[in-house]
Amino acid sequence: MLVVSLVATLLGRLWYLQVLAAPQFRAAAELNNVKDVVTEAPRGEILDDAGRPLVNNKPALVVSVDRIALSRQPQQGKLVLQRLSHVLQVPYTKLNDETTPCVYVKTRHVHNGKVTTTVGVKVNPCWSGSPYEPVPVSQLRPTLAATRRALVIQEMSEDFPGVTVALSAVRHYPKPDGALASAMLGYIGPISSTALAQLSPQQQQIERNTQVGLTGLEASYEKYLHGKPGVKQVSVDHVGAVTGVLKNTLPTPGDDIVTNIDAKAQADLEKQLQNAINTARHSGFSADYAAGVVLNVRTGGVVAMASDPTYPPSAFVPSISGKEYTKLKNEKGSPLVDKAFESAAAPGSTFKPISSSGLIKDGTMSINGAYDCPQNFQNRHNFDGEAGLGFIPLRTALIVSCDTFFFALGNTDWNRDSALVRAHKKPREGVQRMAHAYGYGEPVGLDLPSGEVATGHIADRANTLLNWKANKANYCAGAARRPKGSYLQQIDADNCKFGYIFLPGDQMNEDVGQGTVTVSPLQEAVAYAAIANGGTVFEPRIAKAILSPTGKVIKRIKPQVRGHLPLPKADLDYIRNAMYGVTTSQSPPGTAVSAFAGFPMNKVLIGGKTGTAELSGTSQNGSWFGSFGGPAGGKPQFVTVIEVNKSNQGAISAAPFVRNVWDDLYGFGGNKPAFPNGVPPTKLPTIRVQSAAHSHKSSGTAGSTPPATSSPASPGTSTGALGMPPALGVRFEQREPRA
């Protein structure tokens, strides 16, 4: 009886384990035995319009720690880690923490009877990747010092069991012609937990230690650049030693992005922005920053875009230190913000072509009329106290940039709208509507993460009220707190009481690009391109096409048209012609004539508009010059805009450097032209492909044979400072557990 019951007990338990609970144990056994070893895919390159890489990959020696090998050593390999910490000059505890696999702890919360479970990381600095992958510990920065340290470890490998020195790929910036393009390119970093959470559980396993684009083109074209990591499924035994390869999928390299950027134009623009700052500072101005854009008016392609001061694009490789980041963040001119597209400022008189369009459109003004340009209008004097010119046509007003001309028209505009409002009708607000049509106060549609692109602001009655409601408390608090009678206190007190009213002065200020109008240089470039090309407002594009690593076209990025200006052709032609007068007219004297003195207008005709915006709290100006130009007698090809913050008038601090950019673009003054025929290439660059390039396509159960490590070498791909043959994989990073 006893025997029967004992046997029955054992058989019952056996039945439970092997039949009832079998699926659970089958899964557990698989989890035990099958491990994924991820091989990062080489990231795609970002090329300029001629195929010169702005970003590619460079081999670097990476020191990695194999935790499983260490675990088999006495004291879990403490001695080796200590030796390593000495060579790498990293504290032992940091090294140990960073190489210890993260412990994920499930926490249950009970809230109002609902149970939620969150998964957190127990020890904070820890290795989030697979414990079966070696943990990279050395700085990936391909510097001489890092390389030297890696070589020391490699030479004394018997002192470093479980430590490997392997070749890996890091982001590299060849800077063709010296072009940086830092903000546009962006940088990569470890995938965020939120981005990871959006992937399938299987993908999460594969990608949890991957690097992804965090900003700029690296982020917006992430899905093309990233490639597909290779996954080697290995069976492992109880100590993690590999016993066999079950499946081996080789990595698929990321696609390359060809941009509209021309490295030479980009480098020239960056150089001219520095010149502008240096020149203004030489004259005693603060010149905190300068920003500029060169746009292809026919496609909306971004030929060059820059901001100065800036940072080297390699600042984030492999990661930026907190100290360095804080320094860049607090530096004068805040280099981390690209003022060409990430921030907006008052454009000054460069807004007048836009306000003119609006005033014409809503009938306040006509191109055939003449309007007064007095010295003062309602206590507002003309720019720099210039004398009145009497009744003049719009053309003259634009060429000489008469402010009172626009003040008076703005006042008329406001009175008419005010009457409409009193009659409970909708105000026309023609200037505001036209500004939105030009793309001001609207999302730009640039192919960068939208959070990085400024929309600017166009004040009108509705949003003034909304803003006042949102900020009233601040204004009133400021009015009470600030020293009574001070400038800022008076503004706050005024805003506190009357901030909801869109005053006639607001409209007048707006029409000359002051006050509550803010735009980014990129937005101005898009607007000027519309004036130049006959009214087409583009969504600008940095990228032009996506190419496979073998050079096949995956996708062409077509110009995107946002809309067309609601302005008759004759009116737009009139405004454009007036703007040619700004650079060429002797009488009336164009504000930018002196800046373009000696420029071969008979070859390339440039039109534009100067802008000098008053800045609050300083007597220095926001200095702007927006321009378009192309072969004389033909259609405009490019737009160039430069803004120089805290400097002299637009005609002095911005226009000359815009002119220099034009010189550089067309190769005047002994320069090499950016484009041989003055037109950006429409054909895509051809990428040289090595014969071995196709080998990466093969995949399958390759067993222990190493995957192909050669790759298509793009123009400019070097064999690396370390003298490695290209076959060692500029593009491949191979990580394998050691048996």
Added chain:
Amino acid sequence: MTDWSESTRAAPVSLRRESLAAKALDRESLLRQLDWVLVGAVTALCVIGCALVWAATKPQGLGSSYLKKDVLNIVIGVGLAAVACLVDYRTLRAYTPVLYGASVVGLLVVLSPLGQTVNGAHSWIGLGGGFEIQPSEFAKIAVVLGIAMLLSEKREGRAEPTTQDIGLCFGVSFFPVLLILLQPDVGSIMVFGFIIFGMLALSGISGRWVAGMLVAAFLGILVIVHLHLLHHYQIARLQSFEHLDSKNNASAQGVGFNQAQARIAIGHGGVWGQGLGNGSQTNGQFVPEQQTDFIFSVAGEELGLVGAGLIVVLSGIVMWRALRIARLAEDRFGMLVGVGIVCWFGFQIFENVGMNLGIMPITGLPLPFVSYGGTSMFASMIAIGLLQNVRVRSVR
């Protein structure tokens, strides 16, 4: 001591007086009288054991060397069983004190510098050439025979063992248990406990005694734990059993690791198993000691419910036949030997399979006839020989 010398003079109860040689020649009658069901079950267990030992040691890169040694152990074991069967157990009874003395000496040698430590237990004597023996296995036979002798000695004509007899039984057990406690080998001590308890309980002592022993055992465990007589790892292994159902333990490389991995292996097998030599848990050596204490997990993974169940059923048959032999024994000595062996095998089988299945704590006990291990095989085979001996001489 005087009792034992008297026992040598005690006349055998059997009326047959053939010489040993003559008995050996009388093959036909002896062979006919053997319990062939028991032989068949043990043979099947040995065959399955060989296959599992091969499957468990192959992934360790040991080839078939363990299989060869296992076969050799079985051959030697069968030889020892034959001797244990052929010598009349009543003669054997006369030599019990010698056997007992030898096993105590063996246990003492273990504690000398000749002893070796395996998995925390100092239980082995190295014989050189890679051979080693575990005297505690032989001590099980000695204690079974010793207690059987004591309890049957003055039994004739009396109702129940005297307090003195019981005291002597504890005395006889005391030395081996003490010596094994010093090794320490908790599993073997538990086996001894069950042997003593089972043999005493079935010898006709009063219920008072049975209850008293249970209470004493309970108090003994408390004292052992509180006086820190057990090593840390032993308590941890026993405790890990309690926490097994909390899943955290399964993934940690902690004390519950062995058992968790064993359960995964068994669960992975399903009904039909992964096939001999195909178990990923076994091939990855996730279960420690998979050719010895945890060999049942290999059966579970590679042979499935069918194979592992067969082992349980065959082991059950062994116990059933042993019980039957004890019941049919013609004298108390034979009966008590049978009972002792049933208690020994019964506890060891249930404990070993139970710990593999996660329903018993982990101790270092092998699965009789299946686990790899020479001394265990020899001792188990001798036990089978003794059972056959009792049976052969009970059948008329």
